Structures are given as structure tokens and as C-alpha cells.
Amino acid sequence: MRSNVITKRSSRPGERAPEPYDSARRNFTWAEARAALAGLPGGALNIAHEAIDRQVLAGQGGRLAIRWLGRGGGERNLTYADLRDATSRFANLLAGLGVPAGSRVYSLLGRQPELHIAALGALRAGCVFCPLFSAFGPEPVHARMSIGEASVLVTTRALFTRKVAPVLDRLPHLKHVLIAGGMGPGLPPGAVDLDVALPAASPRFETVPTRPDDLALLHFTSGTTGQPKGVMHVHQAVVAHHATARFALDLTADDRFWCTADPGWVTGMSYGVIAPLTIGCTLILDEAEFEAERWYRILEEERVSVWYTAPTAIRMLMRLGDDAVRGRDLSHLRFMASVGEPLNPEAVVWSNRVFGLPFHDNWWQTETGGIMIANFAAMDVKPGSMGRPVPGIEAGIVRRNEQGIVEEVTSAGISGELALRAGWPSMFRGYLGQTERYAKCFADGWYLTGDLAMRDEDGYFWFIGRTDDLIKSSGHLIGPFEVESVLMEHPAVAEAGVIGRPDEAAGEIVKAFVTLKPGHAADETLRRELIGHCRARLGPSISPREIDFREMLPRTRSGKIMRRLLRARELGLPEGDLSTLEVDER
Numbered sequence: 001m002r003s004n005v006i007t008k009r010s011s012r013p014g015e016r017a018p019e020p021y022d023s024a025r026r027n028f029t030w031a032e033a034r035a036a037l038a039g040l041p042g043g044a045l046n047i048a049h050e051a052i053d054r055q056v057l058a059g060q061g062g063r064l065a066i067r068w069l070g071r072g073g074g075e076r077n078l079t080y081a082d083l084r085d086a087t088s089r090f091a092n093l094l095a096g097l098g099v100p101a102g103s104r105v106y107s108l109l110g111r112q113p114e115l116h117i118a119a120l121g122a123l124r125a126g127c128v129f130c131p132l133f134s135a136f137g138p139e140p141v142h143a144r145m146s147i148g149e150a151s152v153l154v155t156t157r158a159l160f161t162r163k164v165a166p167v168l169d170r171l172p173h174l175k176h177v178l179i180a181g182g183m184g185p186g187l188p189p190g191a192v193d194l195d196v197a198l199p200a201a202s203p204r205f206e207t208v209p210t211r212p213d214d215l216a217l218l219h220f221t222s223g224t225t226g227q228p229k230g231v232m233h234v235h236q237a238v239v240a241h242h243a244t245a246r247f248a249l250d251l252t253a254d255d256r257f258w259c260t261a262d263p264g265w266v267t268g269m270s271y272g273v274i275a276p277l278t279i280g281c282t283l284i285l286d287e288a289e290f291e292a293e294r295w296y297r298i299l300e301e302e303r304v305s306v307w308y309t310a311p312t313a314i315r316m317l318m319r320l321g322d323d324a325v326r327g328r329d330l331s332h333l334r335f336m337a338s339v340g341e342p343l344n345p346e347a348v349v350w351s352n353r354v355f356g357l358p359f360h361d362n363w364w365q366t367e368t369g370g371i372m373i374a375n376f377a378a379m380d381v382k383p384g385s386m387g388r389p390v391p392g393i394e395a396g397i398v399r400r401n402e403q404g405i406v407e408e409v410t411s412a413g414i415s416g417e418l419a420l421r422a423g424w425p426s427m428f429r430g431y432l433g434q435t436e437r438y439a440k441c442f443a444d445g446w447y448l449t450g451d452l453a454m455r456d457e458d459g460y461f462w463f464i465g466r467t468d469d470l471i472k473s474s475g476h477l478i479g480p481f482e483v484e485s486v487l488m489e490h491p492a493v494a495e496a497g498v499i500g501r502p503d504e505a506a507g508e509i510v511k512a513f514v515t516l517k518p519g520h521a522a523d524e525t526l527r528r529e530l531i532g533h534c535r536a537r538l539g540p541s542i543s544p545r546e547i548d549f550r551e552m553l554p555r556t557r558s559g560k561i562m563r564r565l566l567r568a569r570e571l572g573l574p575e576g577d578l579s580t581l582e583v584d585e586r
């Protein structure tokens with residue numbers, strides 16, 4: 001494990017040296033991290049104020065905040081002052097519509113600046129913001145909007161007609177639909193043309209003095225059973241966004257930062273929108289989908305200095321070979337980080353060879369609200385390790401003892417559940433409407449992450465796997481239940497069990513096992529029909545890529561499909577404890 005250590009890069013002439021890990025950790029307090037932000041009178045704290053107004057008030061209003069690259073070659077630049085005006089207009093628009101503070105404002109948008117404006121404008125107005133991934137199909141969109149009782153939706157006409165119109169009659173809380181990029185047929189009565197309403201609204205708005213513990217963001221994550229969970233985050237999370245962007249991404253105000261994650265997911269919102277703005281740097285926003293040549297061109301032409309991306313993309317870039325990198329002038333690139341799923345050690349070694357920089361893996365979850373474990377710029381990188389806990393975070397490997405008490409395993413090299421000492425600012429404050437489920441995540445002062453890991457003798461953490469059935473495909477966490485439910489809506493399907501099957505590029509792909517109702521033939525036509533059905537209802541990113549037909553699925557005595565067993569059999573792994581197995585497929 002120690003053999004491949006990549007020693008930290010020494011600073012180039014004139015370059016600021018990142019603070020050593022040990023002293024950064026020793027000297028850090030969350031109180032000081034909070035004091036580094038501005039706050040509002042009376043102890044109030046609002047993310048929009050910290051991300052935008054703080055920079056403008058410091059005389060940085062003319063600095064470039066967002067540089068947007070359109071799919072078809074267009075571009076837009078917004079300074080911090082532009083962003084202050086646009087988000088104030090958005091907040092005024094909400095006020096004009098009579099949307100009270102605390103309301104849930106959702107977006108269903110691609111990667112475009114309107115998303116940033118809606119997010120920070122809603123937060124400025126004291127509303128709760130929830131971004132949805134634009135590749136979701138109507139069912140995931142509906143589930144998330146209805147659980148969160150969305151009252152405002154910001155979207156485009158195309159996305160509305162394809163994904164919201166089919167479920168609109170099942171969204172009783174939705175009062176306002178705001179359309180970016182032009183109106184047209186298929187929109188509901190009263191839909192607001194954002195392109196007209198925003199310029200007409202006043203660019204001055206007094207930010208709502210939210211309390212640090214007021215709800216700010218809602219992010220959905222998948223569950224193994226039941227509907228997706230609405231993870232609740234508060235304004236105070238910004239303290240962690242700001243601090244971790246410095247520590248784990250080595251971000252400074254002079255950087256041109258590219259976070260490739262979609263803001264419809266937690267990484268894209270926390271580190272693609274909020275954190276870099278609180279640092280005062282320029283963020284690059286690319287509307288287009290992944291395409292290796294385009295990405296290398298962006299890195300070069302946009303002079304990206306800090307790049308935060310994901311293992312799936314890195315693996316695809318590796319496939320293209322070394323020459324694609326070597327032909328480029330990437331001299332301004334000084335830090336690269338990765339998150340979302342295990343980063344193969346080969347990818348770190350490869351990047352170090354061809355970029356002259358290793359990818360720095362880091363770890364966190366929707367629930368943690370910010371990066372918790374990271375390979376710091378000032379640390380040696382151990383390829384395959386997620387790194388060490390960021391300052392202010394205590395991470396441990398825990399196990400339950402015979403009395404059921406959660407205890408830390410202090411010896412190195414022992415696997416157990418990864419846990420964090422509860423109480424950091426960006427810790428989630430609940431699963432919407434599921435108090436018990438939230439409480440179950442905590443025990444004996446620890447937040448239990450659901451990941452299996454181990455710590456080595458140097459305090460580096462190594463990811464082993466998950467303790468549940470969740471699937472990670474291209475960095476997206478997918479709940480098997482959501483996919484199984486859609487499969488079972490099909491008239492031919494009797495039951496369905498969904499697992500993740502390892503895949504070289506995507507990490508895992510979604511694979512479904514299906515039993516059929518009498519009278520349906522298990523043939524290629526039906527297989528294709530089922531895949532098409534899932535893609536239409538769920539969207540391509542969470543639909544099964546493979547479907548196998550079975551006579552029966554293995555179940556527990558209590559009637560639950562044993563996904564663990566389906567997976568073990570699919571992969572030829574040991575079947576483990578079968579004492580609860582009731583019906584066997586064999």
C-alpha cells in the first residue's frame with residue numbers, strides 16, 4: 001500500500017506553498033472558519049451574502065465570477081457585481097410573486113448561469129433551494145418535487161414539456177413555473193418568462209437575514225428502500241464549503257476553477273457554485289456533455305488552474321491515451337482533484353505521469369454537505385487512498401461491540417464502518433419528513449456513513465465498499481428501489497431486483513433481474529421494451545443497462561428480494577449467510 005506514494009509537489013517559484021497538513025489541522029477551529037466569513041447583523045448568515053456580496057463589498061465586484069461556455073460555442077461572462085444584481089432581481093421576482101421565505105424553490109436546468117442565479121437568488125430571499133438533475137425522467141422529477149413540496153420551479157420550456165408536464169397533475173404544491181430561454185406552447189397558464197421578468201425586476205434587494213441553522217438547501221439522495229431522501233442543509237454549511245475549498249481543493253481567489261459536476265447533484269452545487277464563489281475565484285461552467293477533446297481544449301484555452309472532476313471521466317480520458325494531454329499547454333493547471341466513487345490507483349499514477357500532477361482523491365457524501373476526507377496539496381498522495389480528514393473533522397473506523405455500542409477501531413489496517421464525529425457545520429440536519437431514519441444514522445456521538453473503509457498506519461483512509469445496496473454509476477448514487485418500482489409498473493413485469501455490476505468506465509452499471517407475469521415471453525423484444533420504458537420514465541443515467549429474465553428471484557423469509565445474493569451470484573462471489581433465504585431461484 002505504501003509502495004506507490006507520490007510525494008507532494010514542491011511549489012514553483014513565486015507560488016504560494018500550501019499549509020502543511022499537521023499544522024493546518026492543529027491550528028483550525030470552526031469558530032475561526034466562521035469568523036473568516038462576513039455574516040449579517042445580529043448573527044445572521046446567508047449563503048448568497050457570503051458567496052457574492054462579500055466579494056463585492058471587498059471591492060471585487062468587477063472580478064469574473066462565472067465564465068459560461070455554451071454547447072454550440074456561445075459564451076457568457078458574469079462578474080460578481082453582475083451576479084449580485086441578477087440574484088437580487090431573482091429575489092425581487094420571488095417577492096413580487098408572493099413567495100414567502102422558507103418556500104421550496106426547485107430548478108430543473110442544464111449547466112447554465114440561470115441555475116446559479118436561481119440558486120443564489122432563492123437563498124438571498126430566504127427560500128430553500130433544491131436543484132434537480134436535468135437528465136432525470138418524469139418519475140424521479142416527480143418524486144423529488146412532491147416529497148419536497150416544491151412551490152416554485154425554474155426550468156426551460158423543453159425540460160418542462162418533456163419531464164414535468166406528464167406529472168404536473170400530481171404536483172399540488174407547485175404554484176409558479178419560471179421559464180428560462182424562451183416561452184412557447186405546452187406551458188401551464190401563468191408561467192413566467194424569466195428572460196422578461198428578470199430584467200424588469202429591481203437589482204437591489206436586502207438579503208433576508210437567515211439564521212445559521214435555517215434550512216437552505218435540499219439535495220436528494222437515493223435510499224435502498226422507499227423513495228429518495230431529501231437531505232436538509234442549513235446556511236451554516238457555507239462555513240465548511242469555504243474552509244474545505246481552501247484545504248481540499250487548494251483554491252484561492254486567483255484561480256480559474258472548473259468543477260465538472262452537474263449542479264443538479266450535491267458536488268456541483270457545493271463546489272461548482274457556492275464554495276468557489278466564497279473564495280472569490282472564477283468558475284468555468286461548461287454546458288456540453290463530456291467529450292474528451294473538448295475537455296482538454298477547455299483546460300488549455302480557459303487556463304484552468306484547479307480542476308475538480310470524477311473517476312468516470314478520468315477513466316475515459318485515460319482511454320484516449322497520453323498524447324492527447326502531451327500535445328496541450330496545460331502549464332497553468334496546478335491542482336487536480338477527484339470525488340464521487342473510488343479512484344483507481346492507476347488513474348492517479350497515470351495523471352502524475354502525463355500531467356505532472358496527481359489527481360487528489362477526496363471523499364464526502366450528500367449528507368456530509370462538504371469534503372470530509374482529502375488528499376491535501378501539502379500531503380504525499382497514496383494512490384487508491386481517499387486521504388486524511390480535513391481540519392475540524394474527526395473520522396474513525398467503527399464497529400458495534402457485543403452490547404451494541406459503536407466503538408472506534410484504533411488499530412490500523414482493520415476494516416469497519418467509516419464514521420464521523422457529529423457536529424460539523426455542513427452536517428445534514430435531517431431527511432425531510434423522516435426523523436427516525438435520520439436518527440438511525442447516528443450512534444454514540446458518531447455519524448455512520450454507510451461506507452466500509454480502513455485507516456492505515458499513517459492515518460490515510462481507504463475505501464472498501466458500501467454497507468448497503470446503493471449503486472454508484474458514473475458518480476451518481478442510484479437507489480435500486482426507484483428502478484425496481486418503475487420496472488414493476490410495466491404490465492409484463494411481476495417482480496424486479498436491481499444491482500450494480502462492476503464496469504470499467506462507469507464504476508458500476510445498473511443491472512436488473514426480472515420475473516414476468518404469465519403470458520409474456522422473455523425475449524429480446526421485451527428486454528428492449530423494458531429498457532426503453534425505464535429510460536423514458538427514469539432518464540438514461542439511472543436506467544438499467546442490462547436486464548436478465550429469471551423464473552424466480554431469491555427472497556428473504558420476510559419477502560424482501562435479496563439483492564446481495566443476486567449480486568454475489570452475478571459476480572461469482574461467496575453467497576454469504578443464506579439463513580434468511582426463503583425462495584431460491586435455482
Ligand code: AMP
Nearest residue numbers: 339340341342362363364365366463477
Ligand atoms: P453521494 O451522496 O451521491 O455524493 O454519494 C456518496 C457516496 O459516494 C459515498 O458514501 C461513497 O460510497 C461514494 N464516494 C464518494 N467519494 C468517494 C471516494 N473518493 N472514494 C470512494 N467512494 C466515494
